[in-house]
Amino acid sequence: MGKKQASKMQIKNIADKLGLSVSTVSVVLNGRGDQVRISKETQKKVLNAAKEINYQPNIYARRLRQAANEEAPYVLALFWRRDNLNSRLGRFLEGIFQTIDLKELKIELVVQAYEPGNFMTYMDMLSSNRFSGAMICGLNEEEQKALEEREITIPIVFIGRDSQIYHSVLMDSYRTGEECAACMNLSGVKSAAFLGFEKTGRAERLMEAGFLFGCRSHDVVAKEEWNPRIEKSSYEIGYQTAKQMLSDMELPTAWLVADCRLATGIMAYCRDVGICVPKDLRIIFFENSPLLRYNRPALSSVDIPSQEMAKSALDILILAGESRMDIPIRRELLPIYQIRESSGLEQEENYK
Amino acid sequence: MGKKQASKMQIKNIADKLGLSVSTVSVVLNGRGDQVRISKETQKKVLNAAKEINYQPNIYARRLRQAANEEAPYVLALFWRRDNLNSRLGRFLEGIFQTIDLKELKIELVVQAYEPGNFMTYMDMLSSNRFSGAMICGLNEEEQKALEEREITIPIVFIGRDSQIYHSVLMDSYRTGEECAACMNLSGVKSAAFLGFEKTGRAERLMEAGFLFGCRSHDVVAKEEWNPRIEKSSYEIGYQTAKQMLSDMELPTAWLVADCRLATGIMAYCRDVGICVPKDLRIIFFENSPLLRYNRPALSSVDIPSQEMAKSALDILILAGESRMDIPIRRELLPIYQIRESSGLEQEENYK
DNA sequence: CTGAAAGCGCTTACAG
DNA sequence: CTGAAAGCGCTTACAG
DSSP: OOOOOOOOOOOOHHHHTTTTTTHHHHHHTOOOTTTOOOOOHHHHHHHHHHHHHHHOOHHHHHHHHHGGGGGGEEEEEEEEEGGOSSSHHHHHHHHHHHHHHHHTTTEEEEEEOTTTTTTTGHHHHHHTTTTSSSEEEEEEEHHHHHHSOOOOOOOEEEESSSSSSEEEEEEEHHHHHHHHHHSSOOTTOOOOEEEESSOOHHHHHHHHHHHHHHHHHTTTOHHHHHHHHOOOOHHHHHHHHHHHHHSOOSEEEEESSSSSGHHHHHHHHHHHHHHOOTEEEEEEEOOOOOHHHSSOOOEEEOOOOHHHHHHHHHHHHHHHHHSSOOOOOOEEOOOOOEEGGSSSOSSOSSSO | OOTOOOOOOOOHHHHHHOOOOHHHHHHTTTTTTTTTTTOOHHHHHHHHHHHTTTTOOOHHHHHHHHGGSSSOOEEEEEEEEGGOOSSHHHHHHHHHHHHHTTTBBOEEEEEEEEEOOOOOGGGGHTTTTSEEEEEEEEOHHHHHHHHHOOOSOEEEEEEEOOOSSSSEEEEHHHHHHHHHHHHSOTTOOOOEEEEEEESSOHHHHHHHHHHHHHTTTTTOOOOOSOOOEEEEEHHHHHHHHHHHHHHSSSSSSSEEEGGGGGGHHHHHHHHHHHTTTTTHHHHESSSOOOOHHHHSEEEEEEEEHHHHHHHHHHHHHHHHHHOOSSOOOEEEEEEEEEOOGGOOOOOOOOOO
């Protein structure tokens, strides 16, 4: 059953072994034995033999035959990093299926989880055109380069990475940072900071740059050297970071925090020393957790628009299917804003 | 491109139209035109014609042909409710892919999202054996009944629902409730309650029963009429519910709460009136959010073991593939315990 | 009750 | 540079 070392066993093998014809075996195996009035005895023999050699039908052959009069579906591959199978994937899939519904597409979605750094394993499936199209998320630079060197003929969309060769859909991180600044009520704010991680990617650095630029253009002091480089998320680190920063900065201030899991620590410190959010400290977190909204003050967040990204990616594949694209399409999307009390802005809920 | 109304267009159509042979067209379409030295002109003609008739290759035919010497993969269908595409799906997929890796299986995973109440649409795919096996999650009773009446030959595992006909994997909710009671430090606890929803399913009622039974067997008073029937999750409802309940109950008490999104409201009320968790109130929430652990006190939770369920489901399918099962297999799993400070137990982290 | 034959749509040697 | 033929593994009329 799918074990790599399993031998190739087919209906013909069973038929030969039993001295029956291929059709008889096929009928029995499909559960139509009674219907076609194959003797109970023969049926039993077939079933046993199938069991014995661990027969697994070739689904592709079956489908090719059965679906003779149907339209062949578009087989879409979604490559996703194995270490990142979380709610973001759920929302991405939601986007895919919504689009499928909306446009009445006939798509079969195959999810392939790959070990980070081990994408090459799947390269052959792409270059031998085993899918109608593919979306690839979470590739590292080397892998992307290797993929770009092989000329793949099926349309490919990169999710969250830019490409000169293939299509791509990403979040506009710089503008996100900028707009987060705009989302905060910056009147009266004296200083601003971006709380990011030590080891981080291009997207976070862009967001930081955008945020600082946005604040400065409102005459808010924002020095890059203020921004802490956090090692990882924890309550204590959130608490300590807040403590340290607030001792340096002049209230009120505005923060964009790279990970909402720092929220509890930061908010606890504020509570402990009587810093009022949003009066003294405006704050927006990156990435969303349902619990943020249930906090008091309700905490603001910006999040990757996974659903929109899926939609765009699928749109691109459709387009690429309909007309051979010479130039890669590139779409940059804005995030999902959950602007709530902590930002200092009046309105609850969606900013846009 | 996958549109339902698209006409069936094949290589042969292109070949006929252009007065070329099928092989020439095929070679060009696969990007091997230069390699086989098809004239540029012919290539262009082919490509244009393909574009024009919006040609989409039949992936099944291609695979059948190409993979002649490979073993055909096991095609696994995962049916998931469209309105539930969240992090639970992510963890479920993680379980699947881990098992695939561990057992070195060759499986192609097809994800099918279905509209709740509309599962029947996919019935034909199951009864015509278009998959090697299927996992079905989130079915309602009618749908399950309809599916059980059709005799499907491919192995099927229900996720989260019991069945007399097909295999099933579920969480043991009653025992979960019981064990939650056991997880709390019940010495000195005077009363206990289960905070559940107005409209809810069998699983939650079982958990409630188990929890109350568990508390009572430790001589903790637990009256079913104390248990509130919550309408939905919000900060305010959490706050008000806590207020109301704590006015009736004698401290210290133990609570199992059906939804962690009530946590912020409940904890805020406790803070406001000086109720100390876990000294006065032991508390465990159902379902997990990363933010729970980052609270102080760190909040305990029990969560659906989606990953384990996926593993078990795949194990069952493998078994069913290897030997024709006459009796449905049924596996009940225990949840994931994240027992932290709020339960009153000493140890941090995993209970088991 | 069982078997021989056709054919699903494609790719790949092979021949020219 | 292009075409004719074989064949992937299966199911489905059809014939007996």
